[in-house]
Amino acid sequence: MKRPVCEGRFAVSRCADCGRPLRHDEIAITRRLVGRGLQxxxxxxxxxxxxxxxxxxxxxxITEYREMGCALFCPAKAGE
Known part of the structure; x- marks a missing residue:
């Protein structure tokens, strides 16, 4: 379930509360449950x-939205 944090040429988003680097799915679920316009x-x-x-x-x-095909979430890779 855990996905790596991209730290290449893209800025790494961090949790607004604890400062931990975020995975794509954490950003997506925040947008889906709290609001799409969030920063x-x-x-x-x-x-x-x-x-x-x-x-x-x-x-x-997260799993339910991914299985529904929600565009905010990365598709599951084989074996996940």
Missing amino acids: RYYCIACLSRRLGVSQAAVELK
Whole structure:
């Protein structure tokens, strides 16, 4: 489930609460659950705390949105 953080020529987004580098799916789930126009994103731990749900619930929503074909999420790779 965990995806690497891209640190090449692109800027690395960080969690607005804890400062941890974010994976693409963490940015996508923040946009999907909180609002697409956001400029501040949260890691799964901070997002789940803000929403009052478990981290497992947030990860389940990521999987559901990916399986639905939501364009915000990277397609799952074979074996994931």
